[in-house]
Amino acid sequence: MDKENEFEKRVSRRKFFNIAGWTGLCAFLGSSSAAGARYFYPKVLYEPASTFNAGKPEEYTAPTGNEVIVVDERWKKNQRVWIARNKEGIYAVVAVCTHLGCTPNWFPAEVRFKCPCHGSNFNPDGEVVAGPAPEPLYRGKIELAPDGSMIVTTGLLGIRRANLQAQKKTLGVFWTQDEKEIIWKPPYFLQLKA
Amino acid sequence: MAETKTDAMIATQPGYERMASWPYFIWIVLLCSLFITILIWVLSMLFNAPLEEAAEWAKTPNPAKAPWYFIGLQELLVYFDPWIAGVLIPNQILIGLILIPYVDTVPEVQGCYNYSRRKFQFLFFTFGISLWFFLIITGQLLRGPSWEIYWPIIDYPLGGNEWIYPGHPFKASQAKLHSLSLPVGITISLIGFVIGMTLPVLIFKNYFKKLGIIRYSLVMVHVLLTLAVVGKIFLRLFFGIKYVIVTPWFNI
Amino acid sequence: MATNLNDNEVSFVPPFLKKIFEYIKSTVVWKSIFRVGYPDTMPKRMAVMRSSFYMHIFPTKVGVHGMKIKYGWCMGGITFFLFLLLTVTGILLMFYYVPEEHRAYNDMKDLRYMVPYGVVLRNMHRWGAHGMVFTVILHMIRVFYTGSYKPPRQFNWTVGVLLLLLTLLLSFTGYLLPWDQLGFWAVTVGTNMASSTPLLGYEGPFSKYLGIQIDNDIRFALIGGTRIGPNALVRAYVWHCVGLPLIATALMIFHFWRIRKDGFSGPM
Numbered sequence: 162m163d164k165e166n167e168f169e170k171r172v173s174r175r176k177f178f179n180i181a182g183w184t185g186l187c188a189f190l191g192s193s194s195a196a197g198a199r200y201f202y203p204k205v206l207y208e209p210a211s212t213f214n215a216g217k218p219e220e221y222t223a224p225t226g227n228e229v230i231v232v233d234e235r236w237k238k239n240q241r242v243w244i245a246r247n248k249e250g251i252y253a254v255v256a257v258c259t260h261l262g263c264t265p266n267w268f269p270a271e272v273r274f275k276c277p278c279h280g281s282n283f284n285p286d287g288e289v290v291a292g293p294a295p296e297p298l299y300r301g302k303i304e305l306a307p308d309g310s311m312i313v314t315t316g317l318l319g320i321r322r323a324n325l326q327a328q329k330k331t332l333g334v335f336w337t338q339d340e341k342e343i344i345w346k347p348p349y350f351l352q353l354k355a
Numbered sequence: 356m357a358e359t360k361t362d363a364m365i366a367t368q369p370g371y372e373r374m375a376s377w378p379y380f381i382w383i384v385l386l387c388s389l390f391i392t393i394l395i396w397v398l399s400m401l402f403n404a405p406l407e408e409a410a411e412w413a414k415t416p417n418p419a420k421a422p423w424y425f426i427g428l429q430e431l432l433v434y435f436d437p438w439i440a441g442v443l444i445p446n447q448i449l450i451g452l453i454l455i456p457y458v459d460t461v462p463e464v465q466g467c468y469n470y471s472r473r474k475f476q477f478l479f480f481t482f483g484i485s486l487w488f489f490l491i492i493t494g495q496l497l498r499g500p501s502w503e504i505y506w507p508i509i510d511y512p513l514g515g516n517e518w519i520y521p522g523h524p525f526k527a528s529q530a531k532l533h534s535l536s537l538p539v540g541i542t543i544s545l546i547g548f549v550i551g552m553t554l555p556v557l558i559f560k561n562y563f564k565k566l567g568i569i570r571y572s573l574v575m576v577h578v579l580l581t582l583a584v585v586g587k588i589f590l591r592l593f594f595g596i597k598y599v600i601v602t603p604w605f606n607i
Numbered sequence: 608m609a610t611n612l613n614d615n616e617v618s619f620v621p622p623f624l625k626k627i628f629e630y631i632k633s634t635v636v637w638k639s640i641f642r643v644g645y646p647d648t649m650p651k652r653m654a655v656m657r658s659s660f661y662m663h664i665f666p667t668k669v670g671v672h673g674m675k676i677k678y679g680w681c682m683g684g685i686t687f688f689l690f691l692l693l694t695v696t697g698i699l700l701m702f703y704y705v706p707e708e709h710r711a712y713n714d715m716k717d718l719r720y721m722v723p724y725g726v727v728l729r730n731m732h733r734w735g736a737h738g739m740v741f742t743v744i745l746h747m748i749r750v751f752y753t754g755s756y757k758p759p760r761q762f763n764w765t766v767g768v769l770l771l772l773l774t775l776l777l778s779f780t781g782y783l784l785p786w787d788q789l790g791f792w793a794v795t796v797g798t799n800m801a802s803s804t805p806l807l808g809y810e811g812p813f814s815k816y817l818g819i820q821i822d823n824d825i826r827f828a829l830i831g832g833t834r835i836g837p838n839a840l841v842r843a844y845v846w847h848c849v850g851l852p853l854i855a856t857a858l859m860i861f862h863f864w865r866i867r868k869d870g871f872s873g874p875m
Contacts, residue, residue, distance in 0.1 A: 201828040208832060238413040256413070261437060262799040263415040263792065277417030278796065279432060280501040293432065371873070373668040377652045380669045381662070387681050388688050395692065395738065399730030406719070409712040410791035412834070419792035422782060424740050424775060429796070438811045441800030452768045455751070456761035465754035466672070466873035473754065480751055605805075605812035 213240055215253075215303075215311045218353055221246045230285040232267045242301050242315045243267060245285060250352040252344075253301030253313050254287055260294040274298065289334035297336055302348040311351065417500045427487050430494035431584075433502065434591045436606060444584065448483075451577040455480075458570040475562070483581060534598035534606070541600060547586075551579040664863060673871030678753070682746035687859065689739040696732040697848065700725075704784070706844035708837045711786035736778050743774050755872035763865040766858050773855045780847035786840060794843070795835050802826035 215236060221244055224231050232254075233244040241264065243254045254274075258265050263278035273290070274283040281292030288297045301315040336344060344350060374380070407416065421429045431440035464472045499505035535543070552575050556563045563571050590596040600607040620628070631637055632644070643659075646652040653667040673679060703722050704714045718725035747767065750756055756764035783794040802808040802824055806817060809824040821833050831838030 198828075201831070202823060203831055203838070206822075206832050206838075208834065208836060238411075241413050261432070261796045263419060263796070264413055265415075266417075275501065277415050277501055278419050278792075280503060293436075295436070368873075372671045374671055374674070375649060375652045376656050376662075376665050376667055376669050377646050380665060380674060383674065383676075383681070384684065387684055391685055391688055391738075392692065395689075395731050395735050396727070398734045399727045402730065402734070403719075403726065404730045404733035405789060406715055406785060407788040410708075410786045410788055412791075414788075415792055416788045419788075419796065421793045421796065422778065423737070424744075424778065425793075425797070428800075432800075436803070437800045438803035438805055438808070441797075442804045442808075442811070449768060449772060452747075452771075453765045456756040456758070456764045459756075460758055460761075462757055465757045466871075467754075468752055469754070477752070484748065 211240075212312060212314045214306070215244060215313045217310045218246075218251050218351060221251060223353075224248055229272065232269065232285070234267060236313075237264075240313070240315060242313060244313070246353075247285070250350055251303070251311070252350045253303055253315065255299040255301055255315050257299065258294055259289075259296040259298065260292070265298075286336065288336060295334065297334065300344055300349045303351050304348055305351070418498060418502055420494070420498075423491055423495055426494035427490035430490045430498070434588050438605070439607065447577070447580060454573055454577070458566065458574050461565075479578060479581075486581070486585065533595065534601050535596060537601055540598070540607075544583075544600060547583070548579060551575065551582070664867070666867065670871055670873065672873050679871075680745065680749050682742050682749055686739055686742045686746055689735050689742060690855070690859075693732060693735045693739060694852065696728050696735065699728055700732060701848065706784065706840045708786060708840055711784065711840060715785045715787070736781060740774055740778055743771055747771060753872065757872075760865070760869050760872065763862060763869070766862050766865070770855060770858050770862060773851055773858065777847060777851045777855070780843040780851065783835075783840065783843040784847065791835060794839070798826050798830055798835065798839075801829060 213236070221233050222231050223246055230245055230247045233246070236242050236244060237256055241256045243256055245252055245254050256264050258276040258278065258281055260276065260279055260281050263276050265274040265276040265281070265283065267274055272285060274285075274287075275281070276283075276292065276294065279293050281294035282290050283294070283298050284290050286297070287300070289295075301313050304312045304314070306312050420426055428440060428445065431444060434440070435444070459473075459476055461473075470477050496507065497504050505511060534540075552572070555575065556571075566574065587599060590599070598606040643651055643655040646655045656662050656665055656667045700718065703718050703725065705711065715729070718729050720726075722728075750764065750767070779794070779797060782790045784790065799810075802821075803811045804825055805811045806813050807819065807825040808814060809819045809821050809826070814824065821827065827833065829839075829842070830836075831842050
């Protein structure tokens with residue numbers, strides 16, 4: 162008899178409903194807040210397609226004589242990407258400065274990409290040679306369509322430093338040896354026979 | 356001395372001189388509103404708000420400047436990484452501001468302008484505000500294309516040569532920068548921090564006693580952080596040191 | 608002290624007009640709107656402050672010390688007045704502006720060239736905004752230098768700092784709306800700084816431990832996408848016109864309430 166009374170005193174019916182009520186309210190408020198935060202993340206984006214047909218590699222002039230690289234700017238306005246052709250092949254450089262997202266400009270006389278916002282300088286490989294940018298310029302993927310034209314993908318989702326998203330530390334302003342293995346091979350680089 | 360909350364209200368002190376709100380205070384309100392309206396109206400008739408070309412994501416204007424109240428932060432980006440200059444420092448400024456009335460609770464000096472009885476507060480706050488406006492002025496008036504320093508009085512040649520000026524002292528993007536190695540950086544920071552926290556205790560003993568250790572620590576941490584910002588700007592400009600602390604996860 | 612203050616008044620109103628005014632003022636309609644007559648006696652002066660909805664934010668009697676311009680500079684009041692001015696000009700601008708990325712810039716040009724008085728309205732909005740940021744900073748400086756944040760007014764200072772932050776955010780969101788190069792790149796740089804937040808931003812330190820990518824970090828939530836585009840414009844518009852003003856109003860109501868409760872600060 163006494164044990165029952167003691168149990169009653171510890172968890173009475175009133176206290177049980179009290180706790181249950183407050184728990185319910187807090188659960189409701191908590192889940193509403195979480196839902197409110199989730200509300201701001203849309204599931205589908207209507208952003209322009211980041212894959213486009215860049216034409217055949219032959220349409221891009223190869224470097225001649227002492228030139229190391231020829232950077233073509235015809236897709237910069239619509240797709241925000243440069244098609245760069247060096248003596249070995251062709252690759253796509255995404256025209257987004259890795260510092261704070263401004264669009265750099267190509268200066269053929271100085272063989273440099275330069276960002277107007279804070280003065281980051283990139284060499285033709287995309288590596289940072291001056292300024293506050295923390296990483297090299299990103300690369301776009303190039304795949305060959307059956308008719309020989311290049312399908313360039315610049316989707317910024319996932320193409321981050323040549324697919325090395327799993328890295329847990331900053332990798333510096335130059336391409337590391339591992340990354341160089343990746344960016345100078347397909348799909349980030351298209352080898353052309355001169 | 357105020358014993359209760361209502362005692363702090365000067366309105367309850369005996370002999371506090373008052374006037375009827377109507378019309379004297381309403382008169383001031385009306386005059387101020389009229390004055391401001393006329394001022395803004397005249398400014399609007401004379402000066403047009405800027406409207407540049409339509410937004411184009413493939414072309415960034417050179418230079419791309421934030422509005423004047425954020426240009427201090429944009430200037431800080433030269434010296435610090437974005438997560439410090441853009442996130443950490445502004446949050447720290449806000450936290451520091453919010454903390455002010457909780458660490459400075461001396462009730463004597465309020466309701467009047469005074470310097471002699473609150474030297475430290477006056478000096479540090481003025482220093483902070485001046486630093487902020489100094490960054491604004493530098494960013495707004497002294498920074499040109501590619502965020503280089505362009506002195507207003509010098510006549511710079513146009514076109515093509517804007518990137519190369521031999522012997523120019525403050526070339527942010529062309530300077531040869533190096534970073535301190537990790538042990539050196541951590542040691543210097545720690546020594547500075549320890550000295551900064553303990554030195555005022557020894558020199559201003561009664562100040563430390565009045566504040567108590569918690570409030571003293573809060574105040575001194577913010578003072579040291581402000582001085583650290585100034586110190587890093589100094590190191591960057593005159594010694595070309597980009598990072599004081601280099602870790603695999605973040606750089607300061 | 609009920610002094611009749613009419614003694615030395617000189618009236619230029621012709622007698623027949625005066626009779627008409629007296630009649631109007633005696634009607635039930637008039638008295639239902641204006642419950643207290645013209646405040647020409649001290650009790651009436653206090654009553655008109657107390658019984659008016661818009662004016663009972665002020666006390667019936669104010670201290671002489673706090674009213675002096677050289678003490679307070681009027682900065683708090685000017686900031687609030689600029690807020691009201693910006694609200695009015697903003698609402699007027701909303702009739703001709705649509706936050707859609709292909710229309711926004713052209714709407715701005717329409718306001719400048721096609722809408723009657725549109726150019727003055729837009730200018731008032733822009734200069735008023737810069738003015739409000741400036742006066743709110745001056746207000747904060749004044750409150751600091753007069754020590755008016757000391758207990759019991761500490762929390763009011765905190766609310767004031769939050770209002771400063773909201774003013775800056777209002778200005779920042781408004782900057783994007785014209786959709787010109789100036790605003791577009793200023794907001795690009797600003798939101799890319801947000802993506803450098805530690806832990807929450809995909810370019811900040813330690814973000815990779817939480818699996819934060821470009822499409823689930825805090826910058827994504829702010830601009831509703833991976834780049835500044837139509838989503839960002841609509842979000843900036845809603846925050847600027849509805850969200851932030853509502854939060855600012857709520858905080859301002861509290862701010863003024865506390866000032867009335869604690870009174871103006873004065874020398875002890």
